[in-house]
Amino acid sequence: MAVQMIFPNYAVADIGRATAFYEALGFARNPQFSDDATSCMVVSDQVAIMLLEHAKFDGFLTGDQRRAPRGMLENALAMLLGSRDEVDALGAAGTAGGGTLSKPIRDDEWGMYGGQLTDPDGHIIDFFFMEAPQG
Known part of the structure; x- marks a missing residue:
């Protein structure tokens, strides 16, 4: 497949x-x-x-399937970006476009730099940049 x-x-x-x-x-x-x-x-x-x-x-x-009510998270989209600048730009664009920065942009313990946006309907977008491993 x-x-x-x-x-x-x-x-x-x-x-x-x-x-x-x-x-x-x-x-x-x-x-x-x-x-x-x-x-x-x-x-x-x-x-x-x-x-x-x-x-x-x-x-x-179909059948008895129902959409989750607002506030009930079903999934989160995660996006790997190409640079720290792209992370900063996406965070700024998302808040300017009506979203909420639900996790601040920062470095984390996994070596990633990123944050989390919540769109106007409550959908979660994690976005981050990660340096290629040295080795």
């Missing part, structure tokens, strides 16, 4: 607000896979975040 792409799907209350936040992070909206209730936000050639308003998201659920 060879996975070609990964599409995390996020339920959002307001597609315009959510799209603006992810555009502030530097991700582009792919209009081919977007509509008035969905935004396909291209992160890289292999990853695109699907933002779906609640009713649209719920349409993908």
Whole structure:
């Protein structure tokens, strides 16, 4: 099996607000896979975040599956960035775009420099830079 792409799907209350936040992070909206209730936000050639308003998201659920209520974390997206400057820039863009810096940007005990953003709908994005091991 060879996975070609990964599409995390996020339920959002307001597609315009959510799209603006992810555009502030530097991700582009792919209009081919977007509509008035969905935004396909291209992160890289292999990853695109699907933002779906609640009713649209719920349409993908089956049986007794239910979307977790706000405040109940289901997953966290983690992004490895290319430099400390990119970490600082993403943190600034995320807060300017309506997100919250839920963990301050700092060095940690694992040799990573990073922080954590919470988007306007409560989704978590860990972002960090890690020096290549010397050896």
